[in-house]
């Protein structure tokens with residue numbers, strides 16, 4: 001009897017551990033159902049929201065994972081994944097749905113690595129940036145030969161390639177790098193909304209409204225991790241010209257790309273789809289130059305560091321290959337998210353512990369600044385090393401500290417700036433502020449942080 005019972009229990013456990021995960025292609029309705037299914041299974045750590053609509057009116061749904069969905073907690077970084085920007089490149093879309101189910105399941109079964117990730121990180125997943133293109137590609141599906149084997153659906157419903165549709169800020173940064181001028185948060189052209197597609201506009205408004213730190217954009221047609229810049233510095237010749245065009249954060253971007261390629265089942269081997277990329281990574285422009293791409297825009301207009309992941313030779317892999325692809329990408333998708341917890345982060349406050357939004361954080365030797373968000377917190381990804389870091393806010397005396405970054409968790413570096421003139425300075429308004437530019441520290445985390453600040457500053461400065 002007890003033997004029978006134990007066999008039965010073991011069978012139960014076995015079934016539980018191999019609970020069916022459905023590896024199939026998801027059309028739009030199926031995708032929406034899946035996002036809400038994950039939300040219903042994990043209501044306390046997820047939220048579904050839409051950032052806008054496609055040309056044909058389909059929602060661009062995001063699934064958010066966080067221990068406090070819908071809320072930015074100071075010092076907790078924001079990360080995103082974007083899939084299916086090219087409608088016919090469908091693996092990213094399916095991997096992001098698998099990842100969503102995985103994060104939910106693993107958090108429910110108390111996988112400590114996932115629980116910790118969700119406690120420390122706010123993760124935003126946009127499985128499809130181009131749902132209209134996808135529907136065309138999926139309708140073609142197995143009848144591909146009728147279409148001469150050429151996949152349809154790369155572009156949006158206006159036949160525009162969304163990864164050539166962002167405002168071109170590279171021209172300005174290349175000029176500024178040579179002649180001086182702002183090295184971050186380059187402004188949008190005045191009439192930018194009339195120049196971009198609805199999907200692009202939705203993404204631009206999204207990345208302006210959330211202070212993202214790290215991102216990846218999932219594509220197909222090759223297997224390589226591609227990092228900025230995508231647009232070649234030298235473009236004297238029309239058409240194809242490849243010139244390695246590094247950002248001031250080149251070493252960091254290479255590291256981020258390698259994290260993905262080496263955690264991936266085979267990307268790091270370099271030989272894939274008839275191409276060879278050492279370590280499975282490449283500078284975008286040195287592969288082929290493209291203008292108005294999304295990763296360059298993220299870097300030049302926001303605080304977000306984005307790379308582009310090419311994940312499969314076959315842009316529309318058959319259903320039977322999805323499980324193998326998921327197993328090849330799962331660890332890489334998780335490890336990449338964990339990279340947001342490196343470098344330095346902290347609060348920027350005034351002498352009365354009011355948060356200072358829009359403070360410029362500069363690292364000596366790296367010609368690319370980042371800024372603090374609306375809650376006064378900033379995040380600066382850095383490789384291990386010793387850095388001289390300065391916080392600057394108009395009307396306040398800048399403050400400079402020397403800080404050592406280790407290989408593991410980020411170093412906390414808070415700034416408390418003193419007013420340089422007696423009259424109230426111009427400080428960027430915060431949305432929650434209402435009546436004034438400066439906002440009292442509200443959250444418990446920020447309050448706790450303010451209390452720790454004096455101690456941290458003392459330690460940073462050393463004795464005397």
Ligand SMILES: [Zn+2]
Pocket residue numbers: 086089219220
């Ligand atoms: Zn693509």
